[in-house]
Amino acid sequence: MTEVEREMFGQMPQEEGGAVVEKFRLKSDSVKVEILSLGCIITTLETKDRDGKFSDIVLGFDTLEGYTRKHPFFGAVVGRVANRIAKGRFTVDGKEHQLFLNNGPNSLHGGARGFDKVLWSPQVLPNGVCFFRLSPDGEEGYPGDLKVWVTYTLCGGELTINYRAQTSKTTPISLTNHAYFNLAGQGSQDIYDHEISIEADSYLPVDDTKIPTGEVAAVQGTSFDLRQPVELGKHLQKFHLDGFDHNFCLQEVQTRCPVARTMEVHTTQPGIQFYTGNNLDGSLKGKDAAVYPKHSAFCLETQNWPDAINKMPELKKTQVTTSCGIRQGSPGTAGMQPTFPGVWGLHQKTPVGSCCIIPTGPDFSKRRTCSLRQLPHFPNALLRPGEEYNHTTWLLFNAS
Numbered sequence: 001m002t003e004v005e006r007e008m009f010g011q012m013p014q015e016e017g018g019a020v021v022e023k024f025r026l027k028s029d030s031v032k033v034e035i036l037s038l039g040c041i042i043t044t045l046e047t048k049d050r051d052g053k054f055s056d057i058v059l060g061f062d063t064l065e066g067y068t069r070k071h072p073f074f075g076a077v078v079g080r081v082a083n084r085i086a087k088g089r090f091t092v093d094g095k096e097h098q099l100f101l102n103n104g105p106n107s108l109h110g111g112a113r114g115f116d117k118v119l120w121s122p123q124v125l126p127n128g129v130c131f132f133r134l135s136p137d138g139e140e141g142y143p144g145d146l147k148v149w150v151t152y153t154l155c156g157g158e159l160t161i162n163y164r165a166q167t168s169k170t171t172p173i174s175l176t177n178h179a180y181f182n183l184a185g186q187g188s189q190d191i192y193d194h195e196i197s198i199e200a201d202s203y204l205p206v207d208d209t210k211i212p213t214g215e216v217a218a219v220q221g222t223s224f225d226l227r228q229p230v231e232l233g234k235h236l237q238k239f240h241l242d243g244f245d246h247n248f249c250l251q252e253v254q255t256r257c258p259v260a261r262t263m264e265v266h267t268t269q270p271g272i273q274f275y276t277g278n279n280l281d282g283s284l285k286g287k288d289a290a291v292y293p294k295h296s297a298f299c300l301e302t303q304n305w306p307d308a309i310n311k312m313p314e315l316k317k318t319q320v321t322t323s324c325g326i327r328q329g330s331p332g333t334a335g336m337q338p339t340f341p342g343v344w345g346l347h348q349k350t351p352v353g354s355c356c357i358i359p360t361g362p363d364f365s366k367r368r369t370c371s372l373r374q375l376p377h378f379p380n381a382l383l384r385p386g387e388e389y390n391h392t393t394w395l396l397f398n399a400s
Contacts, residue, residue: 021064061074077150078115084107097142160393172308187287223238245273
Protein backbone atom coordinates (compact mmCIF):
# COMPACT_ATOMS: atom_id res chain seq x y z
CA MET A 1 0.00 0.00 0.00
CA THR A 2 1.21 3.50 -0.90
CA GLU A 3 0.67 6.53 1.32
CA VAL A 4 0.43 9.94 -0.34
CA GLU A 5 1.02 13.12 1.66
CA ARG A 6 0.88 16.74 0.54
CA GLU A 7 2.40 19.84 2.10
CA MET A 8 3.74 23.29 1.32
CA PHE A 9 7.45 23.32 0.43
CA GLY A 10 7.97 27.04 -0.13
CA GLN A 11 6.98 30.08 -2.11
CA MET A 12 8.40 31.31 -5.40
CA PRO A 13 10.20 34.67 -5.40
CA GLN A 14 7.89 37.64 -5.83
CA GLU A 15 9.50 38.54 -9.14
CA GLU A 16 8.36 35.12 -10.38
CA GLY A 17 4.81 35.50 -9.10
CA GLY A 18 5.16 34.36 -5.50
CA ALA A 19 3.13 31.18 -6.03
CA VAL A 20 3.19 28.33 -3.52
CA VAL A 21 5.30 25.28 -4.32
CA GLU A 22 3.93 22.02 -2.94
CA LYS A 23 5.73 18.81 -2.04
CA PHE A 24 4.20 15.36 -2.44
CA ARG A 25 5.52 12.43 -0.43
CA LEU A 26 4.88 8.89 -1.69
CA LYS A 27 5.67 6.10 0.77
CA SER A 28 5.68 2.33 0.53
CA ASP A 29 7.29 -0.21 2.82
CA SER A 30 10.56 0.00 0.89
CA VAL A 31 10.67 3.36 -0.93
CA LYS A 32 10.01 6.98 0.00
CA VAL A 33 9.99 9.65 -2.70
CA GLU A 34 9.31 13.40 -2.52
CA ILE A 35 8.31 15.40 -5.60
CA LEU A 36 7.74 19.13 -6.08
CA SER A 37 5.11 20.92 -8.14
CA LEU A 38 8.05 23.00 -9.42
CA GLY A 39 9.54 21.18 -12.39
CA CYS A 40 8.11 17.82 -11.19
CA ILE A 41 11.41 17.64 -9.30
CA ILE A 42 12.32 14.51 -7.33
CA THR A 43 13.95 16.05 -4.26
CA THR A 44 14.32 12.91 -2.17
CA LEU A 45 14.37 9.21 -2.95
CA GLU A 46 15.01 6.92 -0.01
CA THR A 47 15.47 3.18 -0.39
CA LYS A 48 16.49 0.41 1.99
CA ASP A 49 19.93 -1.14 2.12
CA ARG A 50 20.72 -4.76 3.00
CA ASP A 51 20.30 -3.94 6.69
CA GLY A 52 16.87 -2.39 6.17
CA LYS A 53 18.13 1.17 6.68
CA PHE A 54 16.74 3.95 4.50
CA SER A 55 19.16 6.30 2.73
CA ASP A 56 18.54 9.12 0.27
CA ILE A 57 20.12 8.26 -3.10
CA VAL A 58 19.45 11.41 -5.18
CA LEU A 59 21.28 14.72 -5.21
CA GLY A 60 19.37 17.91 -4.44
CA PHE A 61 18.71 20.72 -1.99
CA ASP A 62 17.03 21.08 1.40
CA THR A 63 15.12 24.25 0.51
CA LEU A 64 13.26 25.76 -2.44
CA GLU A 65 15.92 28.44 -2.82
CA GLY A 66 18.39 25.87 -4.13
CA TYR A 67 16.02 24.85 -6.90
CA THR A 68 15.18 28.42 -7.96
CA ARG A 69 18.87 29.20 -8.47
CA LYS A 70 20.98 27.82 -11.29
CA HIS A 71 21.66 24.10 -10.86
CA PRO A 72 22.28 21.13 -13.18
CA PHE A 73 18.63 20.04 -13.45
CA PHE A 74 18.69 18.03 -10.21
CA GLY A 75 15.72 15.65 -10.22
CA ALA A 76 13.70 17.65 -12.74
CA VAL A 77 11.55 16.81 -15.73
CA VAL A 78 13.15 18.50 -18.73
CA GLY A 79 11.54 19.48 -22.05
CA ARG A 80 10.02 20.15 -24.47
CA VAL A 81 13.08 18.39 -25.81
CA ALA A 82 15.56 16.71 -23.49
CA ASN A 83 19.24 16.87 -24.40
CA ARG A 84 20.69 19.07 -27.15
CA ILE A 85 19.40 20.53 -30.40
CA ALA A 86 22.19 21.67 -32.69
CA LYS A 87 22.39 25.47 -33.01
CA GLY A 88 18.96 25.60 -31.36
CA ARG A 89 17.44 25.31 -34.80
CA PHE A 90 15.08 22.93 -36.59
CA THR A 91 12.60 22.99 -39.47
CA VAL A 92 9.06 21.60 -39.33
CA ASP A 93 6.72 21.61 -42.32
CA GLY A 94 9.03 24.00 -44.16
CA LYS A 95 9.23 26.56 -41.35
CA GLU A 96 12.45 27.14 -39.43
CA HIS A 97 12.28 27.58 -35.67
CA GLN A 98 15.01 29.18 -33.59
CA LEU A 99 15.36 28.29 -29.90
CA PHE A 100 17.23 30.01 -27.10
CA LEU A 101 20.88 28.95 -26.94
CA ASN A 102 21.79 27.94 -23.41
CA ASN A 103 24.59 25.42 -23.93
CA GLY A 104 27.29 27.03 -26.03
CA PRO A 105 26.03 27.04 -29.64
CA ASN A 106 23.16 24.67 -28.81
CA SER A 107 19.83 24.53 -27.00
CA LEU A 108 19.75 22.16 -24.01
CA HIS A 109 16.81 20.63 -22.11
CA GLY A 110 14.15 23.01 -23.42
CA GLY A 111 16.00 26.32 -23.32
CA ALA A 112 16.27 29.18 -20.85
CA ARG A 113 12.99 28.42 -19.10
CA GLY A 114 12.21 24.80 -19.75
CA PHE A 115 9.78 22.48 -18.02
CA ASP A 116 12.13 22.20 -15.03
CA LYS A 117 11.64 25.86 -14.09
CA VAL A 118 7.85 26.17 -14.17
CA LEU A 119 5.02 25.29 -11.80
CA TRP A 120 2.77 22.36 -12.65
CA SER A 121 -0.82 21.74 -11.56
CA PRO A 122 -1.02 18.64 -9.33
CA GLN A 123 -3.74 16.06 -8.80
CA VAL A 124 -3.33 13.49 -6.04
CA LEU A 125 -3.93 9.88 -7.03
CA PRO A 126 -4.46 6.87 -4.73
CA ASN A 127 -0.85 5.76 -5.23
CA GLY A 128 0.85 8.84 -6.62
CA VAL A 129 0.47 12.27 -8.17
CA CYS A 130 -0.22 13.56 -11.67
CA PHE A 131 1.15 16.94 -12.81
CA PHE A 132 -0.28 18.92 -15.73
CA ARG A 133 0.75 22.01 -17.60
CA LEU A 134 -0.01 23.75 -20.88
CA SER A 135 3.11 24.84 -22.71
CA PRO A 136 1.85 27.69 -24.93
CA ASP A 137 2.54 28.04 -28.63
CA GLY A 138 5.92 29.73 -29.07
CA GLU A 139 7.25 28.97 -25.58
CA GLU A 140 11.06 28.90 -25.89
CA GLY A 141 10.55 28.94 -29.66
CA TYR A 142 8.62 25.65 -29.94
CA PRO A 143 5.46 25.50 -32.08
CA GLY A 144 2.00 24.53 -30.83
CA ASP A 145 0.06 24.52 -27.61
CA LEU A 146 1.34 21.41 -25.86
CA LYS A 147 -0.65 19.73 -23.10
CA VAL A 148 1.62 17.65 -20.89
CA TRP A 149 0.90 15.19 -18.09
CA VAL A 150 3.64 13.66 -15.92
CA THR A 151 2.48 10.97 -13.49
CA TYR A 152 4.48 9.46 -10.65
CA THR A 153 3.11 6.31 -9.04
CA LEU A 154 4.69 4.08 -6.40
CA CYS A 155 3.91 0.41 -5.85
CA GLY A 156 6.16 -1.44 -3.41
CA GLY A 157 9.71 -1.00 -4.66
CA GLU A 158 8.73 0.29 -8.09
CA LEU A 159 8.46 3.98 -9.01
CA THR A 160 6.79 4.59 -12.36
CA ILE A 161 7.03 7.82 -14.36
CA ASN A 162 4.62 8.22 -17.26
CA TYR A 163 4.85 11.10 -19.74
CA ARG A 164 1.95 12.02 -22.03
CA ALA A 165 1.43 14.96 -24.36
CA GLN A 166 -0.89 16.32 -27.05
CA THR A 167 -0.20 19.22 -29.40
CA SER A 168 -2.09 21.70 -31.57
CA LYS A 169 0.79 21.97 -34.07
CA THR A 170 3.54 19.60 -35.14
CA THR A 171 6.37 19.88 -32.62
CA PRO A 172 9.43 17.95 -31.51
CA ILE A 173 9.16 16.42 -28.06
CA SER A 174 11.33 14.23 -25.84
CA LEU A 175 10.77 14.19 -22.08
CA THR A 176 12.89 12.69 -19.32
CA ASN A 177 13.69 12.97 -15.64
CA HIS A 178 17.17 14.25 -14.79
CA ALA A 179 17.71 12.71 -11.35
CA TYR A 180 21.31 12.29 -10.20
CA PHE A 181 21.85 8.99 -8.37
CA ASN A 182 24.48 7.67 -6.00
CA LEU A 183 23.48 4.27 -4.68
CA ALA A 184 25.85 4.61 -1.73
CA GLY A 185 23.78 7.61 -0.65
CA GLN A 186 23.74 11.25 -1.74
CA GLY A 187 26.79 13.05 -0.43
CA SER A 188 29.07 10.06 -1.08
CA GLN A 189 32.27 11.19 -2.76
CA ASP A 190 32.11 9.23 -6.02
CA ILE A 191 30.51 6.42 -8.01
CA TYR A 192 33.74 4.62 -8.93
CA ASP A 193 32.66 1.41 -7.17
CA HIS A 194 29.41 1.27 -9.11
CA GLU A 195 29.20 -1.38 -11.81
CA ILE A 196 27.28 -0.81 -15.00
CA SER A 197 26.34 -2.80 -18.06
CA ILE A 198 24.36 -1.51 -21.02
CA GLU A 199 23.25 -4.14 -23.49
CA ALA A 200 23.41 -1.79 -26.44
CA ASP A 201 25.21 -2.74 -29.63
CA SER A 202 25.53 0.88 -30.73
CA TYR A 203 25.93 4.42 -29.45
CA LEU A 204 26.00 7.93 -30.91
CA PRO A 205 29.42 9.56 -31.41
CA VAL A 206 29.33 13.31 -30.76
CA ASP A 207 31.26 16.40 -31.80
CA ASP A 208 33.01 18.85 -29.49
CA THR A 209 29.68 20.43 -28.51
CA LYS A 210 28.06 17.05 -27.63
CA ILE A 211 25.92 16.99 -30.78
CA PRO A 212 25.64 13.55 -32.44
CA THR A 213 27.52 13.40 -35.72
CA GLY A 214 24.75 11.36 -37.32
CA GLU A 215 26.70 8.12 -37.20
CA VAL A 216 25.26 5.16 -35.31
CA ALA A 217 28.46 3.43 -34.23
CA ALA A 218 29.06 -0.10 -33.01
CA VAL A 219 30.28 -0.38 -29.42
CA GLN A 220 32.31 -3.51 -30.23
CA GLY A 221 35.97 -3.00 -29.36
CA THR A 222 35.47 0.49 -27.88
CA SER A 223 35.21 2.03 -24.44
CA PHE A 224 31.45 2.21 -25.04
CA ASP A 225 31.11 -1.55 -24.98
CA LEU A 226 29.35 -1.95 -21.64
CA ARG A 227 27.52 -5.13 -22.54
CA GLN A 228 29.30 -6.90 -19.71
CA PRO A 229 29.39 -5.33 -16.22
CA VAL A 230 32.32 -3.00 -15.62
CA GLU A 231 33.41 -1.24 -12.46
CA LEU A 232 33.08 2.38 -13.42
CA GLY A 233 36.23 3.80 -11.84
CA LYS A 234 38.48 1.10 -13.29
CA HIS A 235 36.81 1.42 -16.69
CA LEU A 236 37.35 5.19 -16.85
CA GLN A 237 40.98 4.70 -15.87
CA LYS A 238 41.57 1.88 -18.35
CA PHE A 239 40.33 3.91 -21.30
CA HIS A 240 41.55 7.31 -20.02
CA LEU A 241 38.01 8.68 -20.08
CA ASP A 242 36.82 11.89 -18.43
CA GLY A 243 33.43 10.26 -18.03
CA PHE A 244 30.33 9.42 -20.05
CA ASP A 245 27.78 11.82 -21.50
CA HIS A 246 26.51 9.76 -24.42
CA ASN A 247 23.37 8.24 -25.83
CA PHE A 248 23.20 4.47 -26.04
CA CYS A 249 20.81 3.02 -28.62
CA LEU A 250 18.83 0.64 -26.50
CA GLN A 251 18.30 -3.01 -27.04
CA GLU A 252 18.48 -4.27 -23.51
CA VAL A 253 20.40 -2.61 -20.71
CA GLN A 254 21.57 -3.70 -17.29
CA THR A 255 23.75 -1.93 -14.79
CA ARG A 256 25.19 -3.10 -11.50
CA CYS A 257 26.33 -1.43 -8.32
CA PRO A 258 27.90 -3.61 -5.60
CA VAL A 259 26.80 -1.40 -2.74
CA ALA A 260 24.05 -1.75 -0.19
CA ARG A 261 21.18 -1.26 -2.63
CA THR A 262 20.26 -1.86 -6.25
CA MET A 263 18.20 -0.15 -8.90
CA GLU A 264 16.77 -1.21 -12.24
CA VAL A 265 15.49 1.16 -14.88
CA HIS A 266 13.16 0.02 -17.68
CA THR A 267 11.78 2.30 -20.36
CA THR A 268 9.72 2.52 -23.54
CA GLN A 269 12.17 5.08 -24.96
CA PRO A 270 14.63 4.22 -27.78
CA GLY A 271 17.67 5.71 -26.05
CA ILE A 272 19.30 6.47 -22.74
CA GLN A 273 21.81 9.18 -21.97
CA PHE A 274 24.37 7.80 -19.54
CA TYR A 275 25.97 10.76 -17.74
CA THR A 276 28.55 10.46 -14.98
CA GLY A 277 28.32 13.93 -13.45
CA ASN A 278 31.36 15.21 -15.32
CA ASN A 279 30.45 18.86 -14.76
CA LEU A 280 29.84 18.63 -11.03
CA ASP A 281 32.66 20.56 -9.38
CA GLY A 282 31.86 20.74 -5.67
CA SER A 283 30.64 24.34 -5.85
CA LEU A 284 27.02 23.49 -4.97
CA LYS A 285 26.04 22.81 -1.38
CA GLY A 286 23.32 20.19 -1.35
CA LYS A 287 21.22 18.35 1.20
CA ASP A 288 22.67 18.07 4.69
CA ALA A 289 25.44 20.50 3.60
CA ALA A 290 26.88 17.86 1.24
CA VAL A 291 29.10 18.97 -1.62
CA TYR A 292 28.89 17.28 -4.99
CA PRO A 293 32.27 16.86 -6.70
CA LYS A 294 32.90 15.48 -10.17
CA HIS A 295 31.68 11.90 -10.65
CA SER A 296 29.71 11.92 -7.39
CA ALA A 297 26.53 10.82 -9.17
CA PHE A 298 25.22 9.39 -12.43
CA CYS A 299 22.15 10.02 -14.56
CA LEU A 300 20.23 7.58 -16.73
CA GLU A 301 18.10 9.85 -18.89
CA THR A 302 15.62 7.76 -20.86
CA GLN A 303 14.74 9.71 -23.98
CA ASN A 304 14.74 9.98 -27.75
CA TRP A 305 18.14 10.30 -29.40
CA PRO A 306 19.77 13.76 -29.07
CA ASP A 307 19.21 16.18 -31.96
CA ALA A 308 16.90 13.62 -33.60
CA ILE A 309 14.82 16.45 -35.04
CA ASN A 310 17.79 17.39 -37.25
CA LYS A 311 18.84 13.83 -38.07
CA MET A 312 15.54 12.35 -39.20
CA PRO A 313 15.06 11.24 -42.83
CA GLU A 314 12.72 13.07 -45.18
CA LEU A 315 9.99 10.49 -44.58
CA LYS A 316 9.51 11.15 -40.90
CA LYS A 317 6.72 8.69 -40.18
CA THR A 318 8.89 5.55 -40.04
CA GLN A 319 8.21 3.83 -36.74
CA VAL A 320 10.32 1.54 -34.58
CA THR A 321 9.49 -2.14 -34.95
CA THR A 322 9.82 -4.12 -31.74
CA SER A 323 9.93 -7.72 -30.69
CA CYS A 324 8.95 -7.73 -27.08
CA GLY A 325 8.83 -9.89 -24.01
CA ILE A 326 7.39 -8.30 -20.88
CA ARG A 327 9.01 -8.43 -17.46
CA GLN A 328 7.08 -10.83 -15.23
CA GLY A 329 4.84 -8.89 -12.90
CA SER A 330 5.71 -5.61 -14.62
CA PRO A 331 3.29 -2.88 -15.68
CA GLY A 332 4.15 -3.77 -19.26
CA THR A 333 0.76 -5.34 -19.84
CA ALA A 334 -2.58 -3.84 -20.70
CA GLY A 335 -4.06 -2.12 -17.70
CA MET A 336 -6.08 0.83 -16.47
CA GLN A 337 -4.14 3.97 -15.64
CA PRO A 338 -5.23 6.33 -12.84
CA THR A 339 -8.12 8.47 -13.97
CA PHE A 340 -7.33 12.02 -15.04
CA PRO A 341 -10.16 13.63 -17.02
CA GLY A 342 -9.84 13.34 -20.77
CA VAL A 343 -6.50 11.58 -20.76
CA TRP A 344 -6.19 8.23 -19.05
CA GLY A 345 -7.72 5.01 -20.26
CA LEU A 346 -7.11 1.39 -21.07
CA HIS A 347 -4.07 1.01 -23.28
CA GLN A 348 -1.17 -1.35 -23.98
CA LYS A 349 2.20 -0.39 -22.51
CA THR A 350 4.92 -2.21 -24.42
CA PRO A 351 8.55 -1.50 -23.48
CA VAL A 352 10.96 -1.26 -26.42
CA GLY A 353 14.12 -1.08 -24.33
CA SER A 354 15.35 -1.19 -20.80
CA CYS A 355 18.14 -0.10 -18.50
CA CYS A 356 18.89 -1.77 -15.19
CA ILE A 357 21.09 -0.88 -12.27
CA ILE A 358 21.88 -4.35 -10.90
CA PRO A 359 19.83 -7.45 -11.55
CA THR A 360 17.53 -7.89 -8.60
CA GLY A 361 16.49 -10.76 -6.42
CA PRO A 362 15.51 -14.34 -7.09
CA ASP A 363 13.06 -13.38 -9.84
CA PHE A 364 15.75 -11.91 -12.09
CA SER A 365 15.89 -15.10 -14.16
CA LYS A 366 12.23 -14.57 -14.98
CA ARG A 367 12.68 -10.97 -16.12
CA ARG A 368 12.72 -10.33 -19.83
CA THR A 369 12.87 -7.05 -21.64
CA CYS A 370 12.41 -6.06 -25.22
CA SER A 371 14.69 -5.91 -28.19
CA LEU A 372 14.75 -2.83 -30.38
CA ARG A 373 15.39 -3.32 -34.09
CA GLN A 374 18.27 -1.06 -35.07
CA LEU A 375 17.17 1.44 -37.69
CA PRO A 376 19.63 3.02 -40.13
CA HIS A 377 18.46 6.49 -39.11
CA PHE A 378 17.32 8.38 -36.03
CA PRO A 379 13.87 7.69 -34.52
CA ASN A 380 10.93 9.96 -35.19
CA ALA A 381 11.04 13.07 -32.99
CA LEU A 382 7.81 14.77 -34.00
CA LEU A 383 4.38 14.83 -32.37
CA ARG A 384 1.56 15.86 -34.68
CA PRO A 385 -1.98 17.07 -33.93
CA GLY A 386 -4.27 14.14 -33.22
CA GLU A 387 -1.39 11.97 -31.98
CA GLU A 388 -0.39 11.33 -28.38
CA TYR A 389 3.09 11.15 -26.96
CA ASN A 390 3.14 8.37 -24.36
CA HIS A 391 6.29 6.99 -22.75
CA THR A 392 6.95 5.32 -19.43
CA THR A 393 10.01 4.67 -17.29
CA TRP A 394 10.04 2.21 -14.39
CA LEU A 395 12.56 2.42 -11.56
CA LEU A 396 12.82 -0.68 -9.34
CA PHE A 397 14.69 -0.65 -6.04
CA ASN A 398 15.97 -3.50 -3.93
CA ALA A 399 18.54 -4.17 -1.25
CA SER A 400 21.77 -5.66 -2.56
